[in-house]
Amino acid sequence: MNLAFALSVGMLTSAAVWFLLGRTTFRVVVGLLLLGYATNFIVVASGGFADAPPLLGEPPEGSMADPLPQAFALTAIVITLGMTLYLLALVVARDTDGTGSVVEPLGSQAPARPEEVT
Amino acid sequence: MSRLLVLQWVLPGLVSLTLALLRGHAWLARRVAVAGALLVLVTSLFLAAQVSDGTILTHAFGDWRPPYGIVFVADRLAAVFVVAQALLLAATVLLLRPSAHGPRATARALPLLFLLSFALTNAYLTGDLFNLFVSFELVLMLSYLLQQIPGSPRARQITFAVVVGNLVASLFFFMGVGLLYSTLGSVNLAHISQAATRADPDLLRVALGMLLVAFGVKSALVPLLFWLPISYPLLSGPVAALFAGTMTKLGVYAFFRTVPLLVVDAGLAPLLVGLGAGSALVAIVAALGQTELRRLLGYVVISEVGFMIAGVGLVTEQGLSGALFFTAQAIVVSAALFYLADEIERKTGCADLRRMHERLHATPALLACFVAVALAVAGTPPLSGFFGKLGLFHAMVSSRAWLALALLVLSSLLTLAAMAHLYARVFLPDRPRTPAIANARWPLVGLVALSLAMALGAGAVSRFTDATAAQLLDPEDYRRAVARTPGRPAPTLIEVER
Secondary structure (H helix, E strand, C coil), X not given: CHHHHHHHHHHHHHHHHHHHCCCEHHHHHHHHXXXXXXXXXXXXXXXXXCCECCCCCCCCHHHECCHHHHHHHHHHHHHHHHHHHHHHHHXXXXXXXXXXXXXXXXXXXXXXXXXXCC | CCHHHHHHHHHHHHHHHHHHHCCCCHHHHHHHXXXXXXXXXXXXXXXXXXXXXXXXXXXXXXXXXXXXXCEEEXXXXXXXXXXXXXXXXXXXXXXXXXXXXXXXXHHHHXXXXXXXXXXXXXXXXXXXXXXXXXXXXXXXXXXXXXXXXXXXXXXXXXXXXXXXXXXXXXXXXXXXXXXXXXXXXXXXXXXXXXXXXXXXXXXXXXXXXXXXXXHHHHCCCCCCCCHHHHHHHHCCHHHHHHHHHHHHHHHHHHHHHHHHHHCCCCCHHHHHHHHHHHHHHHHHHHHXXXXXXXXXXXXXXXXXXXXXXXXXXXXXXXXXXHHHHHHHHXXXXXXXXXXXXXXXXXXXXXXXXXXXXXXXXECHHHHHHHHHXXXXXXXXXXXXXXXXXXXXXXXXXXXXXXXXXXXXXXXXXXXXXXXXXXXXXXXXXXXXXXXXXXXXXXXXXXXXXXXXXXXHCHHHHHHHHHHXXXXXXXXXXXXXXHXXXXXXXXXXXXXXXX
16 A cells, blocks of 8 residues: 555656646646645655544544544645646736637747836 | 734734725725734734743644644744734835836735735744645745736746746645654644654655755755746835745745754754855855846845855854844845835836946935945945854854855855945946936835844844744743643643653
8 A cells, every 4th residue: 555655656746747847838737736646645645544534433543544634635735726726827828818829838939038117 | 912923913814805805995005004014013023022031922723732733833033033024014015106116016916915924924923834834835826926916928927937836846845744744743843843853864854855945945045046036027126125025034934943943863954054055155146147136136135045044054053043133134134125126126217237327316315225235235344234144154163164154255255246236337327417316215214224223233133033043942942832832621742841
């Protein structure tokens, strides 16, 4: 079980790094999503592998799942979701100017000069 | 009295909500913002007064005692940073004017500034690593929103790069928190500071390494500093000053908080000294080659952060005290630098140093402010930067960190060169007739006066920072205060020596 988790985290992280270094902005967003999955795997795995629901009066505490990592992972998922939405909004606004056309690769535009401040 | 911590945290949030509701009414919004900022500042000073005698205030949310519940802890270190960010918030709100920076930008920025203060206060007061992670995320989110206010395609492009870099760092932080939890059994700082002494050192080193990488990105330490200089030119002037004074210092606070508590093995702390000293030198060399004013100042800020991290990495009382003194005065001074830069950029109408020649006529007040701030940054006596650097260098001599000391001294010399370069480019006109007159606004003068006061009162300030460093190096007080938090009876796992 430990091995399965470790391998999953490794594969997800490698895939995430591959995508993060990708050509288009959408690939970068996908890479971040995968890295988020890998991170949540680590945190959930840090809670051990007991799986009884952590409720009072339920089966003995030895087999109860640790609720803290679950809470951590939930919070982090929500935060990463919000960030990813914002990133996607940036991607859409940046590459299409609101017309909804195809995503352009990051770095395909001419290098911008320092803007004048008015 | 523990409710004071909640008040300090919630107050900026409430002001932000009010400002969001007042979006259409600029006149009223500005009055509310100024009043709110001053109220936050007064509360923070009161908080600092409460903890200045060494008491540690704690508050357990929902009355759930630590380590199960989330706890706010205010010791001297937290108070210093809370006061600093409240001060900069007040200065930014006072200096951000619709007439100068655009009504749309000001209306958008004001609620976000108070939310930023809300998130920063959460970070400074929390006694919990996961809450620290959440507040890091909040601060990052708000910084992205504030960077986006110009709304130009270039702003979006740069913001994208900054968001991706910082998000990866946050995920590293979260991974480190997960690894720490599995190694130590908790995320409460007081609890894990005890457990860290008994844990497997290799696992602990990996987890702490991930944390320190995340903090390094946040504080723009070499080699993780790419995102800061590209993003600072995008921001409205006073907002850039707030960023310079608070964002990187959030990372520095995280170092201050975790290194004395958790870094118990001999490997990671000297690495911080090396990275800090290297960062100081690399950043200032990069600054000397910049042509855009705010990018140059961004590199100067990174160089200052290098000094701070090098001091923290020494983990001695002198090192921590010197680093804290330097941090406190650097917050004030670098914010003042950026306010100056804002004034200069707006009056000359350009951001490029090569074209600023002879476009600016500075009043004597502005010139005096610049000279005071520039010399403070460079660390010449008798200004506050000198005393900060003196404390740091003294600590390095005591710890026999000769290479780091040499790098830092060289960085200080190059900082002086960078400031002289700035002066020559901006303030020395070839021909005397110029159209634009730049004046020093009184919040800027106030910050410069504060820096001078820190220099004149260096003895008092250093006594405070010495006491803070002593408090940081002896976590027994911290653990005792957290263990004694009143709340629902629950067995507290935090062991305290009687």
